[in-house]
Amino acid sequence: KGSVRYCYDVLTRVSRSFAAVILELPDELRDAVCVFYLVLRALDTVEDDTSIPVAERIAMLRVFYENLEVNDPLPPYGDKPEYRDLMSNFDKVVDLYRTLTPACREVIAEITDKMGNGMADYIEAEGVDSLEDWDRYCYYVAGLVGIGLSKLFAASGLEDPEFNDMIDLAVEMGLFLQKTNIIRDYLEDIVEARVFWPRTVWSKYARSIGDLKEKANREAAVSCLNELVTDALRHVPACATYMSKLR
Secondary structure: OHHHHHHHHHHHHHOHHHHHHHOOOOHHHHHHHHHHHHHHHHHHHHHHOOOOOHHHHHHHHHOHHHHHHOOOOOOOOOOOHHHHHHHHOHHHHHHHHOOOOHHHHHHHHHHHHHHHHHHHHHHHOOOOOOHHHHHHHHHHHHHHHHHHHHHHHHHHOOOOHHHHHOHHHHHHHHHHHHHHHHHHOHHHHHHOOOOOOOHHHHOOOOOOHHHHHOHHHHHHHHHHHHHHHHHHHOOHHHHHHHHHOOO
16 A cells, blocks of 8 residues: 555656546556556656766666566666656555556556667667657657557556557557657757757757757747647647547
8 A cells, every 4th residue: 555655646746747637547547557657757767867877878778677577666866856756666666566467567568668678779879860760769758658558448448459459549649749748848858968859850940959049049940840840740630530539
């Protein structure tokens, strides 16, 4: 009970918007989605913490899924106290993970494995170059989330079993949401020395991506922003189709 209480408490601290939705889920789904979110939040914390040496960060990401079988706290990485708290108490997340059905545990472990390796690949590549790269990066960090959630929906019995196979629609849902976040988080990422805007787009408008935050470059920045928003909007029809299939 202590681990369950901790998981829902930290959930409300690391994500206000997702927490509000997760808390409204039916009993059959709530714990699985809570654990899924917290595991991926911890994984994302490792990816985002640029204070970790690159080689060490890559190695941690590639084997992060193995922490689901160890039940130990993790090093207190993270740029926010609530993230560091989650890492230090990751064993409590694993406690709740172990209460889930085998089908749910398999989904969470598989997605964590694939996502960690995808994140590591992009750290090695030192950023996102083309729009195709942007799609691939967003697939690893969000498209896989869409796939995982769809499989959890099906495993709960609350949604049609077809959600197990709705890969393309689930990926497009993830890509749209992730691109929205990346576009919005431009300044925060620049300050933290992270670059997720595709180079082939921003380089048409500035010599350095950091130049786009300067007031003198406002017109070029808006043009760049519009191009990225337009690309993200192509996923909207698939999102509408996916949402229409939910019960």
